Amino acid sequence: MVLTKQKIEHVAMLARLKLDDEETELFSEQLNSILAYVEKLDDLNTEGIEPLVHVLPINNVFRDDVARPGMPREELLANATMVEEGQFKVPRIV
Amino acid sequence: MELCGLTVHELKDKLKKREISAADILDSCLQRTHQVEEQVKAFITITEETARETARVLDEKGEYPGLAGIVCGLKDNLCTRGVRTTCASRMLEDFVPGYDATVVKKLKAQQAVILGKLNMDEFAMGSSTEYSSFYPTRNPWDLKRVPGGSSGGAAAAVAAGQVIYALGTDTGGSVRQPAAFCGVVGMKPTYGRVSRSGVVGFASSLDQVGTITRDVTDCALVLNQIAGYDHMDSTSANLEVLDYTSSLVPEIKGFKVGVLQEYFQEGIHPGVKETIKRALLKMEEMGAIVEEISLPHIKYALPTYYIIAPAEASSNLARFDGVRYGLRDLEADNVEEMYINSRSLGFGPEVKRRIMLGTYVLSAGYFDAYYLKALKVRRLIKNDFDRAFEKYDVLVTPTVPTAAFKLQEHARDEDLLAMYRSDIATVPANMAGLPAISVPGGFVDEMPVGLQIIGKAFAEDTILRVAYAFEQHTDYTARKPSLGVK
Known part of the structure; x- marks a missing residue:
């Protein structure tokens, strides 16, 4: 088993997810079975192979440096649960 | 036949001859939807009013160019201005985009x-639409079976006659697999052929918008309208787009067809194997040169996918933090807790599972062993395809190794990998960014089977031609589901 319960909790923290005991148990089992499956890749020697991040030979795409109107503020704020004085409101940070 | 059961091109003809109006088509689709929606559950949101308004304005003018007046549906991860776009998630249940996706x-x-x-x-x-947070969609051929997924609503709605065509998205087979299960045509274009701007991202290096239609001609007609460069998508390809209807030639004499052997071995349903073998014989009869071929790395495509796709998903879905859009937990007293609670309440189990998997393979100490390794294998898979296309015009496989499975069939936890294997033949095209189409290829136990045709990058015209020729020499698209339009 690669993913212990402790490791699952650590990964959940990194992913900003809270798992209950049942989920932790279930995920530990399922993720381990998926990881065991993907370990098939270890059969392959990939030394010296260039990683393929992206299939198209496109790099650094820029648009013309011309100002364009953005979306109206009210529309952007319309989907937020809490808004105050034209800004997103969040709970206390410090 | 009722209008809702016709194709885009048949309806265009009737509109042109002024035999019917846009309102007639809409009425027919609406009536159909009222009849079957309770059973099929293809829709999340129905926009009857704006649809009526569009049809009314069109009929006043009386001109119907392009796709004007033809009723369609959109997968709910394509942003629609003013119409909620949920991604079938509690997270986005109330999300109303302020802009339209480019498509x-x-x-x-x-x-x-x-x-x-x-x-x-x-x-x-x-791969079944059972992971919708709202309700599962059912297959119009057999309501006890899934329509496939993730674009299951789109494929089911087209098959059941609720819409004439639909747009979906395909990251590992999500257009082709449901198209195969529902007996319709599903095309995933080349990566970069169609803009992804305004498509809610899942795995950005794999995602592509695709079409679901009743026949290959409709596929070409719809692709004509959505393909092309878009400055809003920095990964869209700045290449000329052909008129795809010019590929609709019912003749493939001398075409070289490579049959990927790996998909005829273990795991394939014997009936599906027979069906696809028959389809290949048909192609041979039509004059194509059909040969068996083996790609050494293709068996690694699915495990590679289950590293790369969750990795990209975990990164893409990090944006859902409850601040700007999406579900927010109001109980938390600090911001960290608010992020965690909002995400934990908003995401369903499969999404959490993939975020966890993706976060793990990207995390310190595991990045090289999993993610980097997968990217290298992805290169090997692409190289395999490049070599194969030096010799062949197209490659074919069964779209899915089985026909549609039953609801709940893969619900047990240990069946997770069985569900994942449903995408085994579709994932490679996403890995290599290639265009691929699924066309009805026959039937097994009264359920449709899909034939997948994969082409070179940006050779949508070639796969459309082969698909069209095959369709013209068979009558599988003519057969309708039990719940279809008679």
């Missing part, structure tokens, strides 16, 4: 009549 903009410019937003697996993660 939606293009359809609206054509005055397509958009009937609504279609059900899917949550955030497009799944």
